[in-house]
Amino acid sequence: MSSLRFLLALSLAAISSAWASNPAVPPELRGILATGQDHRFALVGSGGEYSRWAGLGETVEGWKLVDYIPANDALVLSRDGQPVTVRLRTSTVGEGGSGSGLQATLADADEVLHKMKFEAMWDRIAEEQKKAIVGGMRQQATAEFAKMGLPQDEIDALLNKMGDAVVAGLQSDAMRQDFARIFTEVYTKDELRGMADFYDTAAGKAWAEKQPEVQQKLMQAMMPRVMQGMPAAQKIAADYLQQRAAAAAPAPTKN
Secondary structure, three states, rough: OOOHHHHHHHOOOOOOOOOOOOOOOEEEEEEEEOOOEEEEEEEEEOOOOOEEEEOOOHHHHHHHHEEEEHOEEEEEEOOEEEEEEEOOOOOOOEOOOOOOOOOOHHHHHHHHHHOOHHHHHHHHHHHHHHHHHHHHHHHHHHHHHHOOOOOHHHHHHHHHHHHHHHHHHHHHHHHHHHHHHHHHHHOOHHHHHHOOOOOOOOOHHHHHHHHHHHHHHHHHHHHHHHHHHHHHHHHHHHHHHHHHHHHHOOOOOEE
16 A cells, blocks of 8 residues: 555544434445554444544444455445445545545635644654764764865864755745645645544544654664665766776777
């Protein structure tokens, strides 16, 4: 499952203690979360209330989750021995009906970003990215700067300015506009409304607030792996330059 699909599934994971739907009408399939071979499904009742996540074999308001068809993003439900199929996103039942595919607006996207506390979240993410970038540059450049006679405090100040330059285009106000535009291109109005509802829940608030911490830990896990590959990359470059030099060298003359 792609990261966008994964985020969509999480964004539609709003939990409700009440089920205000008509039990005779099958719920809509609004999200799929895959963890290894296991799948969990977010179902929405006809009254618009969000249900809990459920897995195959479980029963939600009389509807048993019987089978999942990955090729069609379809879930087979059964009630009183009668199977029906609901599909992700379009929320169609069997071969008839259609869900809401209304074009999202910038206002829809902005509501989600507001509830995500986008500016605060993005500023923290950008700062962690800068720290990671400066850390990577420090490992590569400190020795070279030291050879030039620069003291450590000047090296640190220089690297910090370089990091600021790298992330200068990532200010939250500009990125918010990009995010809003992309959201309207990728998600429907109903999907963004589902995300906004999710961010009103305790789980949604925790998701938004802890993303910078997740990003930081991911960068900490990634950077050592990247640095492990640097010697091999440097050797490739050195070998290539050596081969080019050898090829360009004039052939020895015969006496």
